[in-house]
Amino acid sequence: MTAGTGNDVVAKVAAALRNNGDRMTASRRAVVEVLLHEPGHMSAEQVAAAAAHVHRSSVYRALETLTGLGFVQHVHLGHGSTAYHLISHTGPHLHAQCRSCGTVYDLPGPLLDAVARRLDQELGFHLEAHHVALSGTCADCTTRAA
Amino acid sequence: MTAGTGNDVVAKVAAALRNNGDRMTASRRAVVEVLLHEPGHMSAEQVAAAAAHVHRSSVYRALETLTGLGFVQHVHLGHGSTAYHLISHTGPHLHAQCRSCGTVYDLPGPLLDAVARRLDQELGFHLEAHHVALSGTCADCTTRAA
DNA sequence: ATGAGTGCAAAGTGTTTGCAACTAT
DNA sequence: ATAGTTGCAAACACTTTGCACTCAT
Numbered sequence: 001m002t003a004g005t006g007n008d009v010v011a012k013v014a015a016a017l018r019n020n021g022d023r024m025t026a027s028r029r030a031v032v033e034v035l036l037h038e039p040g041h042m043s044a045e046q047v048a049a050a051a052a053h054v055h056r057s058s059v060y061r062a063l064e065t066l067t068g069l070g071f072v073q074h075v076h077l078g079h080g081s082t083a084y085h086l087i088s089h090t091g092p093h094l095h096a097q098c099r100s101c102g103t104v105y106d107l108p109g110p111l112l113d114a115v116a117r118r119l120d121q122e123l124g125f126h127l128e129a130h131h132v133a134l135s136g137t138c139a140d141c142t143t144r145a146a
Numbered sequence: 147m148t149a150g151t152g153n154d155v156v157a158k159v160a161a162a163l164r165n166n167g168d169r170m171t172a173s174r175r176a177v178v179e180v181l182l183h184e185p186g187h188m189s190a191e192q193v194a195a196a197a198a199h200v201h202r203s204s205v206y207r208a209l210e211t212l213t214g215l216g217f218v219q220h221v222h223l224g225h226g227s228t229a230y231h232l233i234s235h236t237g238p239h240l241h242a243q244c245r246s247c248g249t250v251y252d253l254p255g256p257l258l259d260a261v262a263r264r265l266d267q268e269l270g271f272h273l274e275a276h277h278v279a280l281s282g283t284c285a286d287c288t289t290r291a292a
Numbered sequence: 293a294t295g296a297g298t299g300c301a302a303a304g305t306g307t308t309t310g311c312a313a314c315t316a317t
Numbered sequence: 318a319t320a321g322t323t324g325c326a327a328a329c330a331c332t333t334t335g336c337a338c339t340c341a342t
Contacts, residue, residue, distance in 0.1 A: 018317085022321070022322090025315080025316070025321090028296090035280070044306075044307080045306080055323070055324050056307090056324095059305065060308075061308095061323085076222075079226075080242055080306065080332090081226075094271070096265065096271055098271075107265070118257070119242065119253070119280075119282070121243075123284075123285065125282050125284050126282045126288055128280075128282045131245065132278050132280065134278065135274050136272050136277075137271070138270070138271050139270030139271060142270065142272055161293090164342085168296075169297070171296090171297060171340080172340095200298090201298070203301095204299070206332065206333075207297080208297095211297095225330090226330075226331065226332095288328085
């Protein structure tokens with residue numbers, strides 16, 4: 001796997017934190033471990049639920065800190081919710097969410113590369129395609145609706 | 147223009163409403179007129195502010211009704227906010243929002259057509275590209291940051 | 293007349309913040 | 318020792334909802 005063992009990641013996070021004048025705490029370790037043991041994307045609420053003794057606000061703060069250090073990435077989904085995941089855990093990829101059932105699908109990372117180039121050339125807009133989930137209707141829901 | 151005069155649109159909305167067993171009310175007319183007289187995308191709050199005597203909740207309800215009738219479209223932006231506009235007002239287009247300054251840029255409607263085809267073929271996912279704003283950093287903010 | 297629509301106030305999400313107590317360094 | 322972190326509660330932004338009243342039809 002690309003992520004190494006859980007202990008590896010925890011150790012790397014600890015090192016990065018201290019390197020930055022920050023501290024490795026039980027809350028931050030718990031958040032990392034939750035993200036590590038979950039396959040996909042999680043909402044802050046899911047993380048808080050899985051890290052039972054860590055307060056919601058500390059979960060948000062830990063996720064923010066870990067994002068700043070480059071370990072965590074978040075995606076904005078529809079309806080104002082946000083999903084988080086370890087960057088090392090799954091590799092670079094984009095997201096699409098079904099408008100009907102809410103399922104989040106992973107898409108190949110380079111899917112929007114051509115579009116990104118075009119936006120860059122024509123508008124000087126630097127696309128961060130992973131940062132929002134594309135929206136649409138998934139195959140299951142299309143079938144179900146028919 | 148593609149939209150005809152404001153009166154045209156108001157009349158079409160009234161007809162569509164009655165056709166549907168719904169009613170044309172002062173609130174709904176006010177919301178349509180606000181959207182008609184504004185160039186770009188508006189948040190529900192901006193609509194409420196511009197339609198001074200219409201209550202916020204009625205603005206939301208009117209926007210929902212008008213969406214159902216196919217006159218209004220909304221885009222999800224970052225941070226859980228939503229922008230609305232008349233479909234007839236500007237023609238089909240996509241949106242990109244600068245992560246740094248929040249500005250929303252209009253993009254050519256067909257920009258993601260190739261991607262949409264690919265998603266459809268490979269996953270059966272039917273992309274609705276206009277429904278969320280792409281995210282990134284605009285030229286101004288890139289310059290400013292450098 | 294009568295049911296759809298409105299204003300209001302209250303509840304509901306998801307997220308952030310001020311502050312005193314706590315703890316990793 | 319001492320600054321970074323936490324838990325808590327309260328505030329936030331945005332949106333939805335229950336209800337009695339009003340108004341378009």
